[in-house]
Amino acid sequence: xxxxxxxxxxxxxxxxxxxxxxxxxxxxxxxxxxxxxxxxxxxxxxxxxxxxxxxxxxxxxxxxxxxxxxxxxxxxxxxxxxxxxxxxxxxxxxxxxxxxxxxxxxxxxxxxxxxxxxxxxxxxxxxxxxxxxxxxxxxxxxxxxxxxxxxxxxxxxxxxxxxxxxxxxxxxxxxxxxxxxxxxxxxxxxxxxxxxxxxxxxxxxxxxxxxxxxxxxxxxxxxxxxxxxxxxxxxxxxxxxxxxxxxxxxxxxxxxxxxxxxxxxxxxxxxxxxxxxxxxxxxxxxxxxxxxxxxxxxxxxxxxxxxxxxxxxxxxxxxxxxxxxxxxxxxxxxxxxxxxxxxxxxxxxxxxxxxxxxxxxxxxxxxxxxxxxxxxxxxxxxxxxxxxxxxxxxxxxxxxxxxxxxxxxxxxxxxxxxxxxxxxxxxxxxxxxxxxxxxxxxxxxxxxxxxxxxxxxxxxxxxxxxxxxxxxxxxxxxxxxxxxxxxxxxxxxxxxxxxxxxxxxxxxxxxxxxxxxxxxxxxxxxxxxxxxxxxxxxxxxxxxxxxxxxxxxxxxxxxxxxxxxxxxxxxxxxxxxxxxxxxxxxxxxxxxxxxxxxxxxxxxxxxxxxxxxxxxxxxxxxxxxxxxxxxxxxxxxxxxxxxxxxxxxxxxxxxxxxxxxxxxxxxxxxxxxxxxxxxxxxxxxxxxxxxxxxxxxxxxxxxxxxxxxxxxxxxxxxxxxxxxxxxxxxxxxxxxxxxxxxxxxxxxxxxxxxxxxxxxxxxxxxxxxxxxxxxxxxxxxxxxxxxxxx
Amino acid sequence: xxxxxxxxxxxxxxxxxxxxxxxxxxxxxxxxxxxxxxxxxxxxxxxxxxxxxxxxxxxxxxxxxxxxxxxxxxxxxxxxxxxxxxxxxxxxxxxxxxxxxxxxxxxxxxxxxxxxxxxxxxxxxxxxxxxxxxxxxxxxxxxxxxxxxxxx
Numbered sequence: 001x002x003x004x005x006x007x008x009x010x011x012x013x014x015x016x017x018x019x020x021x022x023x024x025x026x027x028x029x030x031x032x033x034x035x036x037x038x039x040x041x042x043x044x045x046x047x048x049x050x051x052x053x054x055x056x057x058x059x060x061x062x063x064x065x066x067x068x069x070x071x072x073x074x075x076x077x078x079x080x081x082x083x084x085x086x087x088x089x090x091x092x093x094x095x096x097x098x099x100x101x102x103x104x105x106x107x108x109x110x111x112x113x114x115x116x117x118x119x120x121x122x123x124x125x126x127x128x129x130x131x132x133x134x135x136x137x138x139x140x141x142x143x144x145x146x147x148x149x150x151x152x153x154x155x156x157x158x159x160x161x162x163x164x165x166x167x168x169x170x171x172x173x174x175x176x177x178x179x180x181x182x183x184x185x186x187x188x189x190x191x192x193x194x195x196x197x198x199x200x201x202x203x204x205x206x207x208x209x210x211x212x213x214x215x216x217x218x219x220x221x222x223x224x225x226x227x228x229x230x231x232x233x234x235x236x237x238x239x240x241x242x243x244x245x246x247x248x249x250x251x252x253x254x255x256x257x258x259x260x261x262x263x264x265x266x267x268x269x270x271x272x273x274x275x276x277x278x279x280x281x282x283x284x285x286x287x288x289x290x291x292x293x294x295x296x297x298x299x300x301x302x303x304x305x306x307x308x309x310x311x312x313x314x315x316x317x318x319x320x321x322x323x324x325x326x327x328x329x330x331x332x333x334x335x336x337x338x339x340x341x342x343x344x345x346x347x348x349x350x351x352x353x354x355x356x357x358x359x360x361x362x363x364x365x366x367x368x369x370x371x372x373x374x375x376x377x378x379x380x381x382x383x384x385x386x387x388x389x390x391x392x393x394x395x396x397x398x399x400x401x402x403x404x405x406x407x408x409x410x411x412x413x414x415x416x417x418x419x420x421x422x423x424x425x426x427x428x429x430x431x432x433x434x435x436x437x438x439x440x441x442x443x444x445x446x447x448x449x450x451x452x453x454x455x456x457x458x459x460x461x462x463x464x465x466x467x468x469x470x471x472x473x474x475x476x477x478x479x480x481x482x483x484x485x486x487x488x489x490x491x492x493x494x495x496x497x498x499x500x501x502x503x504x505x506x507x508x509x510x511x512x513x514x515x516x517x518x519x520x521x522x523x524x525x526x527x528x529x530x531x532x533x534x535x536x537x538x539x540x541x542x543x544x545x546x547x548x549x550x551x552x553x554x555x556x557x558x559x560x561x562x563x564x565x566x567x568x569x570x571x572x573x574x575x576x577x578x579x580x581x582x583x584x585x586x587x588x589x590x591x592x593x594x595x596x597x598x599x600x601x602x603x604x605x606x607x608x609x610x611x612x613x614x615x616x617x618x619x620x621x622x623x624x625x626x627x628x629x630x631x632x633x634x635x636x637x638x639x640x641x642x643x644x645x646x647x648x649x650x651x652x653x654x655x656x657x658x659x660x661x662x663x664x665x666x667x668x669x670x671x672x673x674x675x676x677x678x679x680x681x682x683x684x685x686x687x688x689x690x691x692x693x694x695x696x697x698x699x700x701x702x703x704x705x706x707x708x709x710x711x712x713x714x715x716x717x718x719x720x721x722x723x724x725x726x727x728x729x730x731x732x733x734x735x736x737x738x739x740x741x742x743x744x745x746x747x748x749x750x751x752x753x754x755x756x757x758x759x760x761x762x763x764x765x766x767x768x769x770x771x772x773x774x775x776x777x778x779x780x781x782x783x784x785x786x787x788x789x790x
Numbered sequence: 791x792x793x794x795x796x797x798x799x800x801x802x803x804x805x806x807x808x809x810x811x812x813x814x815x816x817x818x819x820x821x822x823x824x825x826x827x828x829x830x831x832x833x834x835x836x837x838x839x840x841x842x843x844x845x846x847x848x849x850x851x852x853x854x855x856x857x858x859x860x861x862x863x864x865x866x867x868x869x870x871x872x873x874x875x876x877x878x879x880x881x882x883x884x885x886x887x888x889x890x891x892x893x894x895x896x897x898x899x900x901x902x903x904x905x906x907x908x909x910x911x912x913x914x915x916x917x918x919x920x921x922x923x924x925x926x927x928x929x930x931x932x933x934x935x936x937x938x939x940x941x942x
C-alpha cells in the first residue's frame with residue numbers, strides 16, 4: 001500500500017547528460033590498456049571449412065590474441081541447442097563468425113583478419129523458406145536429431161526447426177457447415193532491421209578468474225548464462241554490467257558478440273573492446289523475421305466466425321534462436337482479437353542459409369496482426385458487413401475463450417473501439433479532396449501480452465532518507481528504469497522520486513531477471529520493486545510506531561515523513577526513522593520477487609508451446625487515413641490515432657512518447673523499411689542509404705488516448721506500454737491502402753513500386769505453393785502425439 | 791606534421807593520420823565521445839559538429855580538412871552548470887529516449903535556432919532530414935524546437 005499516488009509526471013534524470021553528450025554508452029567506454037577486436041566472417045551462405053590457418057595472422061603487428069571454434073565448445077539456443085559461437089566445419093550463413101582477433105588498434109586487428117588463411121568449399125544453399133521446404137532440400141542442419149533439447153514438446157524435422165500447434169474444437173465440421181462462407185487469404189512480409197543507434201558493443205575483461213562483460217544488452221542475465229554455456233564455464237564466473245543502452249527494440253535480447261570479447265580478454269589478459277560496424281549490424285542483425293501466412297475462415301452471413309485455420313511460416317535463418325519461442329505467439333496474435341468457434345493453427349520456424357533472425361518489438365505480432373486484420377476486412381467484404389461492425393461483434397470480451405481456451409476478462413476491446421469512434425468523430429471531416437489522390441481509412445484491433453517471468457529487486461533505505469533500488473533492469477531508452485520504477489518505490493515510501501537512486505544492472509549485485517523486453521519492465525521489475533519497497537515500509541513503520549508511540553496502521557508515509565494520518569506535520573522525517581532503525585538494529589532494506597502466475601488454457605489445445613496462455617493481455621486499436629498517389633504509388637499517412645490499453649498509466653507523458661515512437665517504427669515497417677536477400681545469400685541493405693528508416697518529414701503526430709482500468713495482475717494495475725505501439729501499424733496502413741485503392745494488399749512494405757504494381761494490376765495474386773492445401777498436411781506430426789522428436 | 795585544431799575553444803595538436811575521420815580524433819584522442827559514429831556514411835547526423843559554425847558530419851570530415859578550424863562539439867555548446875536553449879527545451883519536453891541521436895540533434899538545432907529564428911514546423915521537419923532518430927518519432931523534438939524558438 002501507499003499514501004501517495006504513483007502516477008507522476010516525472011522527467012527523465014538521464015536526459016540532461018544525454019543532451020550534453022556526456023552519457024557513456026558501451027561504445028564510449030575506452031579502458032586503459034584496452035585492445036580492439038574484430039571478427040572474421042564467412043562470405044558464403046553455405047559451405048565446408050577446408051582450412052582455417054591463423055598462424056600468419058598471429059605474427060601480424062599488434063596482435064595479442066586469436067580465438068576460434070576450438071575455444072568455444074558449447075552450443076546455445078532457445079528450445080534447441082543448435083548454435084555454436086563460431087562456425088565449426090560447416091558454414092550456415094553469410095556473415096557467420098570464423099575467428100576473432102584482438103590487437104593494439106582496430107586497424108591492426110582488421111589487417112590480421114585479412115591474413116587468416118581460410119579455404120571454404122561452397123555447398124548448395126537454401127535461401128528461402130520455399131527452397132527449404134522442397135522435398136529433398138539440402139538440410140541446413142543435417143544432424144538436427146543430435147542436438148540437445150532444452151525445452152520438450154516441439155515437433156522438428158529436417159529444415160523445420162520447431163513446430164507449434166493449436167487445435168480447439170472441430171474445425172472440419174465448422175468448414176463443412178452449409179451456412180458458412182469460406183474466406184481464404186495469403187500474406188507475405190519481409191524482414192525488419194532494428195537499426196538501434198548504438199550497435200552491439202562490448203568491453204570485456206578477465207579479473208580474478210572471472211569474466212567481466214560490460215555490454216549493450218537488454219538481458220544481463222541472459223548474457224551471463226549464455227556466455228557461460230558457449231564458453232563451457234560455470235555461469236557464476238561471468239559478471240555482466242550494463243551502461244546506458246543506445247536503443248534495443250529486441251535486437252539486444254539475445255547473446256551477440258559478448259563471448260568473442262570475453263575469450264579474447266582471457267587469452268590476452270587485457271580488456272578487449274568489440275563493436276559491430278554498421279555494416280555488420282545491417283547484415284547480421286537479428287531481424288524481425290520474414291514470414292508467410294495462409295489463413296482461412298468459415299463465417300456465417302450474420303458474421304459469426306465458426307472456424308478458423310492458419311499456417312504461419314517464420315524464417316529463423318540459420319539457427320533457431322528466438323523464432324523457436326515465437327512459434328508460441330501465433331496462438332495469441334493471429335489467434336487473437338476475435339471469438340472463434342473452433343480453431344487450428346500451426347506455426348513453423350524454418351531453417352534457411354540466411355542470417356539468423358531474432359526478437360523485434362511485438363515479435364510475431366506485427367505481421368500476424370497485419371494478416372489477421374486484412375483477412376478480417378476481406379471477410380467483412382465477402383459477407384457484406386461493415387468492417388467496424390464486424391469487429392465490434394466479434395472482438396474478445398468478458399468470459400470469451402481465446403484460441404488456446406483461456407478465458408478473457410472484461411469487455412476491453414469493445415470499449416476501446418467506442419473510444420476510437422469518439423476520437424475520430426470529434427474531427428471535422430475535411431472538404432472534398434480534388435488532388436487526384438486516392439483516400440482511404442481503416443480501424444484495426446490488435447492483441448499483445450506482457451511477457452512476465454521472474455524478476456528480483458532490493459531496496460536499501462539510507463539513513464539520509466533516500467532509497468537505492470537494485471535490480472538487473474536496463475535503461476534502453478523507454479524510461480521504465482528512470483520513471484515508472486522510481487515512481488513506484490517513491491510512492492510506497494512517501495519520498496520524492498528523485499530520492500530513489502536506481503542502480504545500473506550488475507549480475508553480481510542483483511538477482512535474476514528475464515530482461516527488458518515484451519513490455520515487462522514496469523510489470524515484473526515493477527512488481528518486485530513494489531514488494532521490496534513494501535518490505536522497507538513495513539520495517540520503517542514498525543520503528544516509527546515506537547518512536548511516535550502510535551500504531552503502525554495509524555501512520556502514513558508522505559512528503560518524506562512518517563506521521564499520524566490526519567495530522568500533517570506530526571511524527572518524524574523518514575531520515576530520522578531510518579537513522580534510528582540503523583542505530584538500533586542495522587540498516588533497513590527490503591527484497592522483492594515476482595513471476596507470472598500462469599493462466600490456464602484448455603487441456604490438449606496446445607503442442608510445442610512455451611506458454612499455454614497469456615498472463616496479461618494488452619489490446620490496441622489503431623486508426624489511420626492515407627492518401628495514395630496513383631501516378632507514383634506513394635502512400636502518405638495523413639493522420640493516425642491510437643487507443644491503447646495500458647492498465648494504469650504511471651507516467652502518461654512517457655507513455656505518449658513511447659506510442660509516438662512505436663507508431664513511427666511501424667510506419668517504416670509498413671511503408672519503406674525493406675530487407676532483401678541476394679542470390680549470394682547476403683542481405684542487400686548494408687547501410688542507411690539502402691535501408692530507409694522514417695525521417696522527420698515522413699511522420700505525423702499521433703493522436704493518443706490511454707485506456708485505463710482493464711484488469712491486470714501488474715503492480716498497481718499496470719501493463720507494459722512501450723512494446724505494443726508498433727503492433728497494428730502495418731495492419732492499419734495496409735487496410736487503409738486497400739480501402740483507398742480497392743486492391744488486395746497481401747505484402748508489406750507498401751513501397752511505391754509495389755503499390756504502383758497493384759494499381760496497374762500488374763501484381764499477381766500471392767500464392768504460397770509450399771503451404772499445403774490441407775491444413776494437417778503441413779504438420780511434421782499430428783497435433784499432440786506423444787512427446788519427443790518426430 | 792601535426793594538425794592544429796581548435797575544439798570547444800581549446801587549441802589542440804594531433805599527430806593523427808590527416809585522412810582519419812574527425813569523429814575518431816574527437817572521441818579517441820580528445821575523449822569527447824558525445825559525437826557518435828552511428829552510420830559513418832553521413833546519413834544519420836549523430837556525429838554532427840560545428841566547424842566554423844557550420845553543422846558538419848564529423849564522420850565524413852578528414853581531420854586535415856578541419857585543420858585550423860574552430861570546432862564545436864556537443865560538449866562545448868553549454869556552460870557546465872546549464873543547458874543551452876534547445877537542450878533545455880528538449881529536456882522540458884521529455885523528448886529524450888535512448889539518447890544516441892541527441893548529440894547530433896542538439897548540434898543541428900543549436901545552429902537552426904540562430905540561423906533560422908523564424909523557422910516554422912515545416913522548416914524544422916525539413917531541417918531534421920539529416921538527423922535520424924529511431925526512438926521518438928520526432929514530434930517532440932519538433933515541439934521542443936518550436937518551444938526553444940519561442941523562448942528567445
